Amino acid sequence: MIQTEGLTKIFPGEVKGTTVTAVDNLSFSVEEGEVFGFLGPNGAGKTTTVRLLCALIGPSRGEARVNGLTIGRDDQAIRQSVGILTETPGMYDRLSAEKNLIIFAKLYGVPDPAARAAHYLKMLGLWDRRLDAAGSFSKGMRQKLAIARALLHEPKVLFLDEPTSGLDPEAARLVRDAIESLKGEGRTIFLCTHNLDEADRLCDRIAIFKTRLVTVDTPANLRQRLYGRQVVFHLARLEPAWVTAVAGLPGVRAAEAVDHRLVVRVDDPETVNPAIVRHLVAAGADLRFVGELRHSLEDVYLQLINHA
Amino acid sequence: MNLHRIRTIVDKEWAEVFKNQLVIWTVAALPLLFTLLPLGILFATRSVTPDAMSGDVTDLPKSFLNACGALAPYECFQVYLINQFLVLYMMMPLIIPTSIAAYSIVGEKTTRSLEPLLATPVTTEELLAGKGLAAALPAIGATWGAFLLFVALAPLAGATPTVVSRIFSPTWIVAVFVIGPLMAILAVNFAVMVSSRVTDPRTAEQLSGLLIVPIMGLIFGQIAGVIVINLPLMLGVAVTLAALDIGAIYLGAQVFQREAILTKWK
């Protein structure tokens, strides 16, 4: 659905003669129906990438295809086929929510603008407030209205640039729920964010990006690649000898004691765990609880970004 | 150019701009003033006897007196006074679109609604045309309306048929119906260029106001008797303006590029 090859954007710098490379040699691809997370710190070049892919600005080098269309060549067709929630989505504050949507539906050439606007107002729970000026909306509602605006022409690819940043937790949740429901409709979604929980919850795959692409993988694989899989055995009492013994069992990569817990790194917990449990019980351990230690995506992200 | 999209932009601008009291006042107040004031002047000078006038009339610039021809002295005086307004009528289409265009471009820049708009299939030419028309049409309409209203009411204010025919003359018709729209186009494109550089609509409006300086020159020139406003002069002005408009449209379109708006406009 989206393929980029060596995509690069260089801006003229503040100081004359200097340049700022916002996106450097970016290559990746996004499959149809996928929710693709684009994760990076502020200034990483996320917004620039989205603008390039939506044919709002032109690349300095490299190529990209969106929905089979080539940027720089089919720009108007790209704009017609993608939806974008911009980083700071302004509304016409003096006009009603409904009027805002109808204007955009007309610009996209939607057949029955009023009906389409009504559909999305209902879908995003804004129907009751449709006649109110957009300026009177709370931040969360504005963001939902902006999402509705991005959907009016039924784009196959939807770009969301930090949809929940600057929202309070409740509003962010409303917006996240809205995105989750879009995910169910089989749309391709390109989600820029620096909220890791959001990426973890919503995305099929995540690209970690800071001017250059650091890595792309599923959230689970990202965790596993860095930390392997870890199992925690909560014990009433922990003897140091057990740690070395467990570390020596087949299939165990490492074991360490943390307070009363034994943290074991294994490749395949499903087959190795029973052996560990048998061994511990035989050694006289009181096993209270066994669980998988999940590293937060944040750990993974910080690790990768700091080394990028 | 897709006319449907241009219309959508115009509708949107009008829906939004005319919710702004300040803009409504600029659009309405000036034409009203320029209709009522000359009517008042006609009314005030209507009962003056020709004899009492003759002293004043000889004070008029000589070049103007020559142009009076067969007019009675007081008619000549009236035509002279009303002609001062002709320049003001040319100024109207310069002032009104500026405030609309400034709000419609700088306003949209500050509320960050330009990017979603630029993300639609609308071309920048369509967008510029839509915004330009939204600003120019009310100005042209208001100017024409004010002038026609003035001409229609002039007899009631005591203007003789001769005076009315001098007002509804080719000079005025060229000024109002040809120069007016040309002025409006110039003002809109100037406002676009200014808007790309400033972040406050009022600043944009004031800077665009600089355009009226050359017109003021015409006014003072006329009062000082250096310039006589007649048909050849108006035609010359129209041709010059047409050339300036072409340049302004070109420059405005240069400034109004998708990437430039998103990355260079601050």
Ligand SMILES: Nc1ncnc2c1ncn2[C@@H]1O[C@H](COP(=O)(O)OP(=O)(O)O)[C@@H](O)[C@H]1O
């Ligand atoms: N118009 C521009 N001119 C110069 N530099 C820019 C411009 N837009 C973005 N940049 C620079 O490019 C980098 C990436 O910006 P951006 O894409 O906005 O990052 P993000 O959205 O990830 O926060 C930043 O260093 C920013 O300063």
Ligand SMILES: [Mg+2]
């Ligand atoms: Mg950004």
